[in-house]
Amino acid sequence: MMRSILVGILAVMAAGIGFLTFQWYEQQNARKAFGVPFELVDQNGQKITEAAFKGGPRVVFFGFTHCPEVCPTTLFELDGWLDQLSDEGKDIKAYFVSIDPERDTPEVMKTYLGNFSDRITGITGAPDKVAAMAKGFSIYVRKVELDDGGYTMDHTASVLLLDSDGDFFGTIAYEENRDTAVAKLRRLAKEA
Template identity: 35%
Template sequence: MAGNTGEAKRAGTSRRTLLLALLMGLLAGVVTAVLLLADFGQTGDPREASTGRALIGGPFSLVNAEGARVTEKDFSGKPMLVFFGFTNCPDVCPSGLQIIAAALDQLGDKAKALTPIFITVDPERDTPEVTGQYVKSFHPAIVGLSGPADDVAGAIKVYRVYAKKVENPETPDHYNVDHSAFLYLMDKNGEFIRHFPHTVDADTLATELAKVL
């Protein structure tokens, strides 16, 4: 009897431990979902009601291709489509910029009501002039921004972009930059509306942009 009682106690303890583990796992999942929603906000139709202000976007101070200092206030009054990347990017950035360019062409005159912006994550190599020339090779309407490393880091931070320099000891001058690759749609007041993956097709992007123009 004593043995059976001990086994019953151990079984009860195991069940309680398992239940506690399941509850903790469920709680972790809920917390993760809340954090993701806070980071990326509305990801569906931009006309749908939002549950709160997304923590994406904010003040920045950078330099354009002409060498002029610009801030987010210089672009107020028009929606912005903001894309972070770098000119030596082998595939993701050119692909994303090509899609943006194709969407702008589809929008035609409506595109004039939008400011597409490319912000470098590699200010060490991408001077304002280099960045500006790079984006103009994709579409004349795209604005290229760079600046001192601290200012670029500030823009990266407010848009919650991941960017990390990856060096190769054998070729230190030919480093890469790992970075997230979302297109951020901001309203005319600089508030976050939604984001798109860099793989979004031009037709979809043009359709969604037209809704806010």
């Protein structure tokens, strides 16, 4: 009898420890919201916040208009991927966030993006606010001085995919295979 009581007490203790361990693990690995709150302006000079990244599938690319290769290539490809998806991707909204807001005013962004697509919305704003947003989205950015007195920007070249809650869904790498990129966007459109 005493042995049965002892086994019962040990079983209850083991279950309790297991439950507490599970709760601790869940808290440590709870899904945290991706990115940070922000308040910037779009290419029309209208206020835009993190709310724009919610409510449907979103694609976000950080770059700058004076970029010689990576940014124009990515924007051109992104427009092509969205066109290829046709109605399947009609709910995907795409954003191009300038990491060089000193040169990329809303007017500059509007003109620049007009060369690529009417489906990509430009975002810019005060340099400190843009820097905080980029950091909050884990985007690498570094200003590089040039010998001629000008500068360029080093930055993360991946396209971010966000689900309907604005949470991280994946990336598309620079110069990723077209079929792979379209498949990722198709999955985003279905899941989000």
